[in-house]
Amino acid sequence: MDRHEFGDAVRQLRERTSPAAVGLPVGRRRVQGLRREELGELAGMSADYVRRLEQGRSHPSAGVVNAIARGMRIGRAEYERLCALAGYAAADGQVPNEVGPGATRLLERFADTPMFVSDAAMNLLAVNSAFVALGHWGLTGDPWEWNVAWRTFCDPFDGFRQSSADANDHEAVLVARLRSALLRYPADASLAALVDELRSRSRPFDTLWRTPRPVAAHESSAAFLHPEGGAVTLVGSMLAIPGDDLAALMLTAAPGSTDAARLAEIVSVTEEPAIIRVGQLGPG
Structure with missing residues (x-):
């Protein structure tokens, strides 16, 4: 030390x-x-x-x-x-998953901006009503159905489209975050099981895990295909919530664009609660 x-x-x-x-x-x-x-x-x-x-x-x-x-x-x-x-390991070495006041305030104050909060292992913990309104996150029954990395590499979303460049950046960020999390929380059995499963199920993930690619950007663009028709292109920007070791992802459209108008239309009709706690950490 x-x-x-x-x-x-x-x-x-x-x-x-x-x-x-x-x-x-x-x-x-x-x-x-x-x-x-x-x-x-x-x-x-x-x-x-x-x-x-x-x-x-x-x-x-x-x-x-x-x-x-x-x-x-x-x-x-x-x-x-x-x-x-x-020079010591943390007391329990488990990935924290409490949505603290800071994360809660973010979700509340950006009610018209699709947003989720995830833990260090990329498990979704809470989302706002605008995120639910996009209608792209269908449940699959998989043990890690609320994990961003799992859904990206093992069970991709039907209503989510990215260019090759954006997809490459997105995947590099996910692998880098999981590598960092495993170093910080080596005793977390659920995190270790997730990484093992991803390496076994996804060749692209295993390749990135063995040979990490530099992270070019912590934001990427994607087209979200709404269930009622039409697409809206949004940019995902990641914000750290360091005190709780959480992260928030905000999805925004270019100001004054057709996508911004479409997003406002989608969000305006939602009747979901302002904040929704979600997620299932690990199998079982």
């Missing part, structure tokens, strides 16, 4: 943590975030020890890392990062 890098990460988290977020009074403050004394009290250690940690003069135990994470109530992704910097 690099003690100085770990110390810098702790200091940055301390300075970014609002006292109110951890149940402390705000009052008048001369420093940003938490004081070392406050972090020490929350984590059950002295302010001097916090100082030595931040200066890279002490090696943290796994218990210390967990205490700091609990004290500042940090998200899953930051906890994983602290563990890695300290």
